[in-house]
Amino acid sequence: MNGRNYENLLQLRPGITRYPGGGFxxxxxxxxRAEDNVFLIDGLFNSEPYSGQNIIQRSGIAGDSATILPIxxxxxxxxx
Amino acid sequence: MNPAAEYGWKxxxxxxxxxxxxxxxxxxxxxxxxxxxxxxxxNYFNTVASGPQESQKSGAVRxxxxxxxxxxxxxxxxxxxxxxxxxxxxxxxxxxxxRAANASNCTFIASGDCTNSLTDAIADVQAAGINRxxxxxxxxxxxxxxxxxxxxxxxxxxxxxxxxxxxxxGFPNTVSADNFIAKADVHLNDRNSVTGMYFYGNNNGxxxxxxxxxxxxxxxxxxxxxxxxxSWTFFPNSRWVNEARFxxxxxxxxxxxxxxxxxxxxxxGLNTGCPFLPLxxxxxxxxxxxxxxxxxxxxxxxxxxxxxxxxxxITSPTPPESTRLSSEAKCIATGSAAAPLATPEAA
Numbered sequence: 001m002n003g004r005n006y007e008n009l010l011q012l013r014p015g016i017t018r019y020p021g022g023g024f025x026x027x028x029x030x031x032x033r034a035e036d037n038v039f040l041i042d043g044l045f046n047s048e049p050y051s052g053q054n055i056i057q058r059s060g061i062a063g064d065s066a067t068i069l070p071i072x073x074x075x076x077x078x079x080x
Numbered sequence: 081m082n083p084a085a086e087y088g089w090k091x092x093x094x095x096x097x098x099x100x101x102x103x104x105x106x107x108x109x110x111x112x113x114x115x116x117x118x119x120x121x122x123n124y125f126n127t128v129a130s131g132p133q134e135s136q137k138s139g140a141v142r143x144x145x146x147x148x149x150x151x152x153x154x155x156x157x158x159x160x161x162x163x164x165x166x167x168x169x170x171x172x173x174x175x176x177x178x179r180a181a182n183a184s185n186c187t188f189i190a191s192g193d194c195t196n197s198l199t200d201a202i203a204d205v206q207a208a209g210i211n212r213x214x215x216x217x218x219x220x221x222x223x224x225x226x227x228x229x230x231x232x233x234x235x236x237x238x239x240x241x242x243x244x245x246x247x248x249x250g251f252p253n254t255v256s257a258d259n260f261i262a263k264a265d266v267h268l269n270d271r272n273s274v275t276g277m278y279f280y281g282n283n284n285g286x287x288x289x290x291x292x293x294x295x296x297x298x299x300x301x302x303x304x305x306x307x308x309x310x311s312w313t314f315f316p317n318s319r320w321v322n323e324a325r326f327x328x329x330x331x332x333x334x335x336x337x338x339x340x341x342x343x344x345x346x347x348x349g350l351n352t353g354c355p356f357l358p359l360x361x362x363x364x365x366x367x368x369x370x371x372x373x374x375x376x377x378x379x380x381x382x383x384x385x386x387x388x389x390x391x392x393x394i395t396s397p398t399p400p401e402s403t404r405l406s407s408e409a410k411c412i413a414t415g416s417a418a419a420p421l422a423t424p425e426a427a
Contacts, residue, residue, distance in 0.1 A: 004140070004161075010095060036092030038083065042099050042277060044309040044327035047090075055329050056097075056279050058305045066303035066333070067281025068259045069097065072109040072144040073159035076098040080084075 003064045004071050007057060010079055041069075086323075099277060101265045102146035102155030111142040126168070134168025135252045157263040168252040169288045251295050255285030276310035286338065296339040297363065303333045337362045 002008050011018045034052035038045075046055050053059040058067040087094045120136040122128075146157035186192040188207035192200035263277040283303040309327030316322065339362035344350045348363045 004142075006097065007095075010093070016093065032090075032092035034092070036090045038087055038090045038092060038094045040087070040094070040096040041279075041307065042275070042309070043086070043096065043311065043323070043325050044277075044307070046097075046307065046327075046329065048331055055305050055331050056281065056307055058281060058283075058303050058331065058333070060283075060301065060303070066257065066283040066301070067305045068161050068163070068257060069261065069279070070142050070144060070159040070161040070259065072111070072142060073100055073157070073261050074097055075100045078094075078096045078098070080094050 001071065004068070005057065005065050006069070006071055006074060006077055007054075007065075009077060013079055016079070099261070099263055100144070100146060100157055101263060101275070102148055102157045104148045104151050104155075106145070106147035108145035109143060111140070113138070113140040115139070123168070135166045136168065138165035138167065139163070153267050155265040155267075157261075157265075159259075159261040161257075161259045163255070163257040166252045166254045251288045251298055253285060253287040255283065255287065255301075257281070257283040271315045273313045274310065275313075277308070279305070279307040281305040298338045300336045300338055300340070302335075304331070306330045334359075339363060 007018065010016050035049065037047065037052055039047045039054045039057075041056055047053075048055050048058070051059060054065075056067065056069050057065050060066040083090065083094055087096075115136065115138045117133060117136045122133050126134050140161065140163045142159075142161040144157070144159040146155070148155050186194040186200055186204040188204050189200070192203065194201040194204050259279070259281040261277065261279045263275065265273065265275045267273045281304065283301070285301045287299050287301055289299045289301075307327065307329040309325065309329075311323055311325040314322045314324075336359060339347075340360065341358045342348075342361050342363070343356045344361055344363055345356065350363060354360070
């Protein structure tokens with residue numbers, strides 16, 4: 001998994017695109033804008049409204065994640 | 081597509097990450113990764129003729145552990161991931177737009193090469209009525225000791241892996257990141273369980289996000305993310321389940337120039353016209369990217385995103401997902417460069 005970043009798994013789903021290398025506003029699914037995404041951690045709200053990205057798996061301004069959720073701490077990942 | 085009730089109100093992708101919990105037996109993972117410059121090939125553009133090989137050092141350590149504090153009742157889980165890396169940048173200063181080196185391309189002076197010569201560019205700016213005095217020795221290709229390299233470009237202080245006389249700059253990005261996560265689960269009884277988690281992520285780095293010619297114009301990046309939350313799961317009977325979740329998170333992500341605490345008027349003789357503040361000082365960046373870019377180019381003095389959020393949601397799904405009720409309360413506050421800059425948050 002590139003960068004040990006679980007977000008790289010999301011683009012395996014149809015319709016999801018991710019700007020190479022990450023950064024703000026990098027994750028989109030078809031029509032909605034990046035700010036419309038919802039990131040949750042154990043069901044808790046984990047979105048940052050300015051960049052439309054995670055807080056825990058926080059994007060750098062123009063790069064991959066600045067803060068990292070250890071992937072060994074992840075039980076499951078759901079996207080819809 | 082409208083989101084399901086328990087997923088809030090936004091119409092985009094829903095990404096939910098479930099964290100591991102501890103179990104009755106102690107389990108854990110460990111991982112380490114290392115990579116060093118001698119083990120790596122050169123960057124394609126970082127030829128032998130261009131100078132020493134640029135740094136490609138990185139390392140990561142990760143570990144998790146989970147278990148029970150009280151068997152069948154209280155469980156814990158911990159995780160850590162740390163990263164350290166120093167990665168060189170290689171930026172090619174060839175002139176663009178078809179301009180030949182040494183062509184006369186200044187605006188206010190009759191002759192000169194403002195595309196390639198900072199000295200000519202400064203003279204051009206001064207001819208326009210903008211005086212930048214006293215000129216600093218490093219502004220014209222000379223070191224503080226008075227040794228000039230003849231390029232007319234600023235020199236760096238020797239930390240450039242390409243050598244102090246090169247205009248092919250390649251200051252490395254040096255970054256560290258430490259991330260911790262902790263989670264606790266309490267199984268009160270067969271109808272009630274409570275869980276809580278806390279995440280702390282801290283990232284610091286000195287990076288070249290623009291082809292700066294001197295290391296003092298590099299960027300200081302910092303990200304600190306903290307999330308604390310918990311949930312209470314209640315089974316009033318075999319048909320209903322209610323989960324109440326509460327969370328609070330906070331994010332601080334400024335970007336500063338390395339000499340941001342330097343008064344440009346006192347240190348560089350440059351009156352920027354703005355009052356000096358510790359987070360917005362420093363010399364406006366002088367950079368090179370194929371052509372001379374600017375004296376007084378932009379450098380966001382302090383891009384701050386500070387977010388505090390809290391939310392709670394109550395979800396009552398009934399198997400097989402026929403009825404779901406949810407309520408959510410959220411409070412979001414953000415700060416930006418428009419906020420007072422003289423009150424930085426403690427790093």
